[in-house]
Amino acid sequence: MYYCPSCGEEYRPGIVACCVSCHVPLISGSEKLSQLTLEQGEFALRSMEILPEDELANIRKGTLSDMKHLRNVLARERIPALIAGDEAGCGRGCGGPEMFLRIKEKDVDAALAILAKDFIKSTALDSHDLSNAQAVFDQQAAETVCPACGCRFSPTVGACPECGLSFE
Incomplete structure (x- = not known):
């Protein structure tokens, strides 16, 4: 099996080389195991005690x-x-x-x-889908895009028919 080092998603060998969600190169199971072993070692070494001399x-x-x-x-x-x-x-x-x-x-x-x-x-x-975050409501345009949901509609309506976002 192959794994995404970012989100931990599992992939079968030979299907893809990068994580579909994160676009990060996948690592093998042995690499994932060595990462987990290293993290667990660091985890075990942490002290839960706060001493008076600690900054x-x-x-x-x-x-x-x-x-x-x-x-x-x-x-x-x-x-x-x-x-x-x-x-x-x-x-x-x-x-x-x-x-x-x-x-x-x-x-x-x-x-x-x-x-x-x-x-x-x-x-x-x-x-969150941020693909429409740069959209601007333009009252002069023939058609505008809602910055919240991406719906295309006529600006004369004053509110997005899909999500209800008001522009008045």
């Missing part, structure tokens, strides 16, 4: 529930994180205090990559 960096600011979610995402990848508040957080009245997600400075790059991957996964940003 910490704030990587996110938000509500307590958001910071707990992000801390759990990082913990699944064995990156330790602390949730900390500032001194002014307790006396602001309505609304919860703003919290900071703090991690070791040496883990910043890995943590940001993990959080970006989680954001893309949770918002499904990688599955």
Whole structure:
């Protein structure tokens, strides 16, 4: 079997040389296995302990529930994180205090990559069709393209008949 190193999709030998979705050259099963072994070795070496002498960096600011979610995402990848508040957080009245997600400075790059991957996964940003994103609604044209869905229609209508996006 062959695998896409980006998305992990499996392919039978001899069908294609690149991933259909990612357009990345495929790797063999033995290469995939060696990559997984290397990743698991790095994963096992990560310490979940934060020591007093560790330099910490704030990587996110938000509500307590958001910071707990992000801390759990990082913990699944064995990156330790602390949730900390500032001194002014307790006396602001309505609304919860703003919290900071703090991690070791040496883990910043890995943590940001993990959080970006989680954001893309949770918002499904990688599955959006952006082929019509550059389309502009032109009232003077005989026919225009909806930037949201790509439907072609007469600009006199004022709204896309396919998705309902309003242009008035």
